[in-house]
Amino acid sequence: MVLTDENKAHVKSTWANVSSNAEAFGAEALNRLFAAHPTTKTYFCHFDLKPDSAHIKAHGKKVVDALTVAVNHIDDMSSALSKLSDLHAEKLRVDPVNFGLLAHCILVTIAAHNRGSLNPAVYLSLDKFLSRVGALLIARYR
Ligand code: HNI
Numbered sequence: 001m002v003l004t005d006e007n008k009a010h011v012k013s014t015w016a017n018v019s020s021n022a023e024a025f026g027a028e029a030l031n032r033l034f035a036a037h038p039t040t041k042t043y044f045c046h047f048d049l050k051p052d053s054a055h056i057k058a059h060g061k062k063v064v065d066a067l068t069v070a071v072n073h074i075d076d077m078s079s080a081l082s083k084l085s086d087l088h089a090e091k092l093r094v095d096p097v098n099f100g101l102l103a104h105c106i107l108v109t110i111a112a113h114n115r116g117s118l119n120p121a122v123y124l125s126l127d128k129f130l131s132r133v134g135a136l137l138i139a140r141y142r
Contacts, residue, residue: 010125026060089140099134
C-alpha cells in the first residue's frame with residue numbers, strides 16, 4: 001500500500017491533534033476495541049480492563065506514541081516499526097485480523113474528535129496509513 005504525498009500530508013496534519021492527546025485518544029480507541037470486539041480482551045487478561053484504568057490509559061498512550069513515531073518516519077516506517085514488528089510477531093502473536101479492528105477503532109476515535117476536518121479524502125489517507133502500519137506489524141509472522 002503506497003501512500004501518496006497527499007496521503008502523507010493529510011496524516012501529518014491530523015496527527016498533531018492526536019499526538020497531543022495521546023493518552024485520551026489511545027484509551028478511547030482501546031475501550032472501543034474491547035466493547036465492539038470483546039474477543040480482543042483475551043490478549044489483555046493481565047490488565048485491569050475497566051474503561052478508565054491506569055493500564056488502559058498507559059497502554060493507549062504507548063500505542064498512539066508508537067503511531068506518532070511512524071508518522072514522524074512516514075517515509076521509512078518499516079525501520080521505525082522494526083522492534084514492534086518483532087514483538088508482535090515473535091512474542092505477542094496477535095491474530096492479524098485484530099489489527100484491522102484496532103485501526104477502525106482508532107479511526108472512529110479520531111473522527112469523533114475531528115468532525116470538521118475529517119473529510120473523506122483525509123479519512124482515506126488515515127485508513128491507508130493505519131493499514132500500512134498493520135501490514136508492517138504482521139510482516140514477520142511465520
Ligand atoms: Ni500492540 C504491546 C503498539 C496492535 C496487543 N503494542 C504494544 C506496545 C506498543 C504497541 C507500542 C508496547 C511495546 C513495549 O512495551 O515495548 N500495537 C501497537 C500498535 C498497533 C498494535 C501501533 C497497531 C496500530 N497490539 C495490537 C493489537 C493487539 C495488540 C491489534 C491485540 C488485539 N500489544 C498487544 C499486547 C501488548 C502490546 C497484548 C503487550 C501489553 C502489555 O503491556 O503486556
